[in-house]
Amino acid sequence: MVQITQRPLLTDPGALPVHPVLARVYGARGISRPEQLELTLKRLLPWQSLKGITEAVELLLPVVLQGKKLLVVGDFDVDGASSTALAIRALRMLGAQQLDYLVPNRFDFGYGLSPELVQVALTLKPDLIMTVDNGIASHEGIAAAQAAGVPVLVTDHHLAAATLPDAAAIVNPNQPGCEFPSKAACGCTVVFYLMLALRARLSELNKLPDPQPNLAQLLDLVALATVADVVPLDDNNRILVEQGLRRIRAGHSSAGIMALIQVAGRQAVRLVAADFGFALGPRLNAAGRLDDMSLGIECLLTDDPGRAQQLAQTLDEMNRDRRDIEQGMQAEALRYLQQFDAGNNLPTGLVLFQRDWHQGVIGILASRIKEKTHRPVIALAADDQGWLKGSARSIAGLHLRDALDEVHKQAPHLMKKFGGHAMAAGLTLAADGLDEFSRLFDQVCRRHLTEAQLQQRLETDGALNAADFSFELAQQLRWGGPWGQAFPEPLFSGRFRLVQQRIVGEKHLKLVLQPEGSDLVLDAIWFGIDTSQWPDPSVQWVEAAFQLDINEFRGQKTLQLMLREVVKIS
Missing domain, CATH: 3.90.1640.30 (inorganic pyrophosphatase (n-terminal core))
Structure with a gap:
C-alpha cells in the first residue's frame, strides 16, 4: 500500500509574494527568496x-x-x-x-x-x-x-x-x-x-x-x-x-x-x-x-x-506502435512477477528478460515496473550478436551506476560495458551470465536498500482549506512552474466522502468527492485504475492525493481534482 505523507518545508517561504498555498509549495522545494522566482535570462549562469x-x-x-x-x-x-x-x-x-x-x-x-x-x-x-x-x-x-x-x-x-x-x-x-x-x-x-x-x-x-x-x-x-x-x-x-x-x-x-x-x-x-x-x-x-x-x-x-x-x-504513428509494443511487454513482465508474493519474496533488485522483447522499449518497461513495484528494475532484450542489452531504473537510496560497478567488480566477466546516472543506466550483458548477474544485482540492492526505503511513499504538499479549492489557485499553480524532476508539480492530500464513482473509458474512474468538514462537492478523475479494486460501492471515505486542475470541455470550465492515489478508509 502507498503511504501518503506530507513533504517537509526546506525553507521559510514567508517573504514570497504569492498565494500562501503556493508559498508553502515553493518552501518545500527550497525556494525562499523572491529573486529565485525571477526566471529571466539575466540570471542565467555564465x-x-x-x-x-x-x-x-x-x-x-x-x-x-x-x-x-x-x-x-x-x-x-x-x-x-x-x-x-x-x-x-x-x-x-x-x-x-x-x-x-x-x-x-x-x-x-x-x-x-x-x-x-x-x-x-x-x-x-x-x-x-x-x-x-x-x-x-x-x-x-x-x-x-x-x-x-x-x-x-x-x-x-x-x-x-x-x-x-x-x-x-x-x-x-x-x-x-x-x-x-x-x-x-x-x-x-x-x-x-x-x-x-x-x-x-x-x-x-x-x-x-x-x-x-x-x-x-x-x-x-x-x-x-x-x-x-x-x-x-x-x-x-x-x-x-x-x-x-x-x-x-x-x-x-x-x-x-x-x-x-x-x-x-x-x-x-x-x-x-x-x-x-x-x-x-x-x-x-x-x-x-x-x-x-x-x-x-x-x-x-x-x-x-x-x-x-x-x-x-x-x-x-510510430509512438502509437511503441505504446502497443510496450503494453504487451508490460503484461508479460507483470505475469512473471505474479510468481512472487509481493509482500515478502519479491527480489529487491528486479532483472527481467524475455527473448522477444523489443530492445528500443525496455527503458520504458523498466520505468513502468519500477513505478508498480517500487524497486530497482533492469529490463533486458537480446541483440543480434548474442548479447543482452539492458536499461535500468532506480529508486531513492540506490545509485544505479555505482551498483552496476559493484557487480562488475565482483564478476568482471558479466558486463561488456555499462554507464549512466544515479536513477537510470544502461548495460550490455553476456547472455549466459543472466542468472549470476540477477543474483548479484539483487544482493547489491539488498545491501543498500532498507525495508523503509522499499515502502512506497507519496509526498504531498499537505491539505487544502475549503476556500483553496478555487480557480484562482488552480491557475497560479499551473503557471507557477516550471515543474519537473526534483521540483515536482504541486500535489495535495485530504480526506473525502465518496459521493459517486463510475468507470469512464476502459479503466478511468470518475468520482464526486466531498472534502471532510465541508459542504463543497468536487469532480475528480483517476486515470489507469486497477479495475479489480474499483469501483467499490462499500467505500464511503477515502484519503486521496490530488492535483488541483481546471477541466475545459465544450467551452465550459470546471474545477477538477486529478487523482494520483486513493486509499480506502471505510
Missing part, C-alpha cells in the same frame, strides 16, 4: 566556468571562419536529438556552411561514438567530430578517430569514468575539475552554452554575421531536452525551461516543435513543462526506439511547416 570551453571554441572557429567540415555525432533520445538540432541550427546562424550529423542506430551500433561508428563517420570526410549528449565514455571510438587524423570535441553531461578519453577538448559540467555550478545540465544545455561562448568569441573577432544572431531563439530545444531527459530542475534549468516555454507560447518556436504540439493535441499558448515529458518527448523518442532518430532530428531541423507536419505525423 558560460566561463565550464572547463574546456575555451579550447572547444578554438576547435570550432575554423568550422565557422574557414569552411571546415564538422560532423555532429548525437544520441538516439530526445536530449541527443535536440542537442544535434541545436548545434547545427546555432552554427548555421553563426555562419558555418559545412555541417553534417550522424546518429547511431541503437540496434546496429549502440550508444556513443564507438569504433564502428567512427568508420562510418570517416566516410563523410569531416575535419572535426563533435559529440553531443555522449562521448565521455567513448575512449576507443575517440582514439580511433584521432588515429585517423580527425580530432574529437566532446560535449556531454554524463558521469565520467575513472579516466577521461583522449579528446581534443571536453566540455562536461560533470567532468573532474569543472566548476560550473549546475551539475544537472542536460546535453542540449551544454551545447547551448558552447554556442554562447563561440558567439562571444566571434564577437571579439568582429566576425559575427549581420544581423547578429540571437541564440535565445533556440531555447525551445533546450527546454524540451531538459524536461524530456528528466534532469533535476535546479534554478538554472528552471530558467532555461521557462524561457523556452515563453517562446513557444508566444509562437516563436521551430516548425518541428509546433507540429509536434499540434499532433499531440496540445495548445502552444497553454503549454507547460509536463507537456514536454508526456506529449512531445515520447513522440520524438519513438523514432529512436523503433527505427532511426534521424527522423526526429529532421523534424527539429526543418523550417518548412508542411514538412514538419508530415514528420510529426509519422512520429505520432
